[in-house]
Amino acid sequence: MTDATLRTRHADLAQQIGEARFQYYVLDRPTLTDAAFDQLFAELGALEEAHPELRTPDSPTQQVGGAVSATFAPVEHLAPMMSLDNAFSVEELERWYGRLGGATELLCEVKIDGLALDLVYRDRRLVTAATRGDGRFGEDVTANARTIDAIPARLSDEAPDLVEVRGEVYMRPDDFEALNASLLEAGRAPFANPRNSSAGSLRQKDPRVTASRRLRFYCHGLGAHSGPDVPRQSDGYDLLRRYGLPVSPHNEVVAGLPEALGYIETYEHRRHDLEHEMDGVVLKVNDIARQRELGFTSRAPRWAIAFKYPPEEVNTRLLRIEVNTGRTGRVTPYGVMEPVVVAGSTVEMATLHNAHEVERKDVRPGDTVILRKAGDVIPEILGPVLPLRPEGLPAWVMPTHCPSCGTELREEKEGDKDLRCPNTRSCPSQLRERLFHVASRAALDIETLGWQAADALLAAELVADEGDLFSLTSDDLLRSDFFRTKGGALTANGTKLLENLAAARTRPWPKFLVALSIRHIGKGVAPDVARAFPSVDALRAASAEELSAVDGIGPTLAASITEWFAEDWHRAIVDKWQAAGCVMASETVAVEEAMEQTLAGLTVVVTGAVPGYTRETAQEAITARGGKAAGSVSKKTSVLVAGETTGSKYAKAETLGVPILPAEQFDDLLTRGADAVAS
Ligand SMILES: NC(=O)c1ccc[n+]([C@@H]2O[C@H](COP(=O)([O-])OP(=O)(O)OC[C@H]3O[C@@H](n4cnc5c(N)ncnc54)[C@H](O)[C@@H]3O)[C@@H](O)[C@H]2O)c1
Numbered sequence: 001m002t003d004a005t006l007r008t009r010h011a012d013l014a015q016q017i018g019e020a021r022f023q024y025y026v027l028d029r030p031t032l033t034d035a036a037f038d039q040l041f042a043e044l045g046a047l048e049e050a051h052p053e054l055r056t057p058d059s060p061t062q063q064v065g066g067a068v069s070a071t072f073a074p075v076e077h078l079a080p081m082m083s084l085d086n087a088f089s090v091e092e093l094e095r096w097y098g099r100l101g102g103a104t105e106l107l108c109e110v111k112i113d114g115l116a117l118d119l120v121y122r123d124r125r126l127v128t129a130a131t132r133g134d135g136r137f138g139e140d141v142t143a144n145a146r147t148i149d150a151i152p153a154r155l156s157d158e159a160p161d162l163v164e165v166r167g168e169v170y171m172r173p174d175d176f177e178a179l180n181a182s183l184l185e186a187g188r189a190p191f192a193n194p195r196n197s198s199a200g201s202l203r204q205k206d207p208r209v210t211a212s213r214r215l216r217f218y219c220h221g222l223g224a225h226s227g228p229d230v231p232r233q234s235d236g237y238d239l240l241r242r243y244g245l246p247v248s249p250h251n252e253v254v255a256g257l258p259e260a261l262g263y264i265e266t267y268e269h270r271r272h273d274l275e276h277e278m279d280g281v282v283l284k285v286n287d288i289a290r291q292r293e294l295g296f297t298s299r300a301p302r303w304a305i306a307f308k309y310p311p312e313e314v315n316t317r318l319l320r321i322e323v324n325t326g327r328t329g330r331v332t333p334y335g336v337m338e339p340v341v342v343a344g345s346t347v348e349m350a351t352l353h354n355a356h357e358v359e360r361k362d363v364r365p366g367d368t369v370i371l372r373k374a375g376d377v378i379p380e381i382l383g384p385v386l387p388l389r390p391e392g393l394p395a396w397v398m399p400t401h402c403p404s405c406g407t408e409l410r411e412e413k414e415g416d417k418d419l420r421c422p423n424t425r426s427c428p429s430q431l432r433e434r435l436f437h438v439a440s441r442a443a444l445d446i447e448t449l450g451w452q453a454a455d456a457l458l459a460a461e462l463v464a465d466e467g468d469l470f471s472l473t474s475d476d477l478l479r480s481d482f483f484r485t486k487g488g489a490l491t492a493n494g495t496k497l498l499e500n501l502a503a504a505r506t507r508p509w510p511k512f513l514v515a516l517s518i519r520h521i522g523k524g525v526a527p528d529v530a531r532a533f534p535s536v537d538a539l540r541a542a543s544a545e546e547l548s549a550v551d552g553i554g555p556t557l558a559a560s561i562t563e564w565f566a567e568d569w570h571r572a573i574v575d576k577w578q579a580a581g582c583v584m585a586s587e588t589v590a591v592e593e594a595m596e597q598t599l600a601g602l603t604v605v606v607t608g609a610v611p612g613y614t615r616e617t618a619q620e621a622i623t624a625r626g627g628k629a630a631g632s633v634s635k636k637t638s639v640l641v642a643g644e645t646t647g648s649k650y651a652k653a654e655t656l657g658v659p660i661l662p663a664e665q666f667d668d669l670l671t672r673g674a675d676a677v678a679s
């Protein structure tokens with residue numbers, strides 16, 4: 001780069017950082033994710049490292065971010081409030097530790113993702129509470145801070161005349177969710193995360209608003225103090241506790257960096273289990289005399305460092321929104337994004353559930369979006385970054401016709417959020433999904449019938465639907481390139497497919513029941529139905545009343561069974577399968593196989609009725625597959641299975657952006673685990 005382009009890039013970065021800081025610190029409505037901000041900041045730092053002449057005193061790297069807004073009176077801090085330097089890797093931590101010179105006792109703390117607050121107590125009474133501001137001057141929020149229960153108005157008699165402490169105001173995740181739900185109810189914009197809601201709630205003109213917000217506080221820094229000197233920061237915290245001030249229970253003193261790395265790892269696993277959000281860990285030299293020797297740079301102490309965990313929210317570009325027609329005809333929009341690494345894996349697609357969701361989130365192709373993926377949770381597009389939206393970007397419009405077969409899409413019932421392709425018999429996409437489903441392990445377990453084979457069978461018109469599967473012959477298969485070698489013989493795959501199909505004819509009756517793709521019959525309820533009606537003929541002959549009378553079936557399931565058999569081409573599937581030697585009766589019921597752990601690591605919440613299940617059997621089905629069945633929706637919920645679209649669980653899931661799956665897809669979830677939600 002030439003000098004001029006370097007300077008331009010520097011000015012550009014400084015400007016973007018300045019703007020982001022204003023949005024974040026003053027308006028409490030950030031436009032960038034923290035990860036995107038950190039990236040800009042790191043680039044600026046690296047640029048200045050290589051070209052120190054660019055590092056002027058007014059560079060963002062030389063300043064504590066933040067400002068004093070005109071809403072609040074300025075307060076000069078007794079001692080400057082600094083920021084923290086960041087480390088994003090163990091190497092960076094090691095470099096920092098190396099500069100300390102030899103083994104150093106460290107105080108490990110969780111990095112609370114809230115808002116810094118400075119408290120001054122004189123004669124044991126709280127006199128001022130101020131935000132960090134620009135580091136020298138903060139905003140006077142004393143009246144607001146007084147409404148926070150954790151901040152004592154008066155210290156214990158043990159406290160000396162002057163006590164200044166720094167700490168973090170935060171909001172518990174559940175309080176944050178409740179706040180957002182009530183904001184939404186009042187038709188107001190929710191906060192993006194607990195840190196913004198803490199900042200937005202504390203920085204209010206009217207302290208009564210703050211009082212209604214359930215803010216909390218932990219001390220994490222010592223300021224001016226007229227009492228006896230303490231040798232170590234951890235001793236200082238003990239004193240603060242005795243004065244009646246709250247200190248995080250998660251702090252830990254360790255002998256040096258190797259032990260601190262253990263702490264970092266432990267808390268990475270507990271990241272979502274604490275009483276507050278955390279975005280990393282702070283390591284501090286515990287010895288106060290050493291802290292004094294090490295001192296400060298212009299924006300941060302040299303004796304402390306923040307280790308940041310990999311971000312769970314990142315920005316990326318939404319390239320387009322596509323729709324997919326599923327096995328039951330449900331048409332699901334999903335976003336295709338510029339691939340991006342989030343929480344350790346590359347993500348480029350995420351479901352958008354239905355047109356209503358796309359509209360609610362107002363995401364448009366071409367938008368920069370916020371993508372969230374926490375741990376094993378399914379990735380989700382949270383929403384657009386509106387300030388970055390190109391002018392005139394058109395909203396996305398849900399197709400009116402099936403992308404696969406061109407049939408006009410319909411709501412099944414008036415007011416349904418989902419649209420369906422009614423061409424169930426021959427919509428290629430539904431057909432392909434159904435063939436694939438017949439082959440799945442929950443159904444007939446036909447190993448060689450994967451996506452490609454299914455496509456090949458359909459392309460060569462070897463099957464019109466799944467009814468033709470079992471009568472396939474080698475002559476049939478030879479008509480498809482996919483199953484024919486260059487020499488004109490059957491491929492190994494083709495031979496195997498015929499063998500697999502032959503073996504599948506004697507699968508247990510409940511497996512066939514699953515294979516038929518009757519709505520609401522999945523591997524959870526199939527054994528119950530099969531027990532009551534020991535053959536396909538018995539099931540076909542049953543009336544709706546007889547069906548409903550069976551324990552575990554219920555009216556919805558009964559109706560879907562009778563509706564299924566009412567369809568000519570459905571009955572033809574059964575006839576053709578029977579003619580091809582499929583048994584479909586209970587003499588073939590085998591010992592239950594060990595349950596596949598499809599839901600391992602997922603937390604599933606169920607609301608409303610799930611056809612074919614009671615509350616208990618649904619929970620059993622989840623836990624039997626290694627999932628966790630939870631009673632309430634939280635950030636940790638992987639998916640909400642919704643039998644109703646009203647109620648608090650549904651609202652909460654919408655607010656939190658927890659993926660929502662219609663109850664009728666519960667069996668699909670049991671079978672395919674996270675994939676059922678992602679597609
Ligand atoms: N999204 C955006 O647009 C945007 C804009 C500006 C800043 N930010 C975020 O803020 C960060 C920079 O802000 P910063 O300068 O306040 O640095 P920082 O938030 O990374 O670290 C400093 C702050 O950490 C807090 N903290 C929490 N727990 C602590 C503990 N145990 N000990 C000590 N301090 C603790 C303190 O309040 C302190 O002021 C960025 O890395 C980014 O994550 C985001």
Ligand SMILES: [Zn+2]
Pocket residue numbers: 325402403404405406407421422423427428429430
């Ligand atoms: Zn279709």
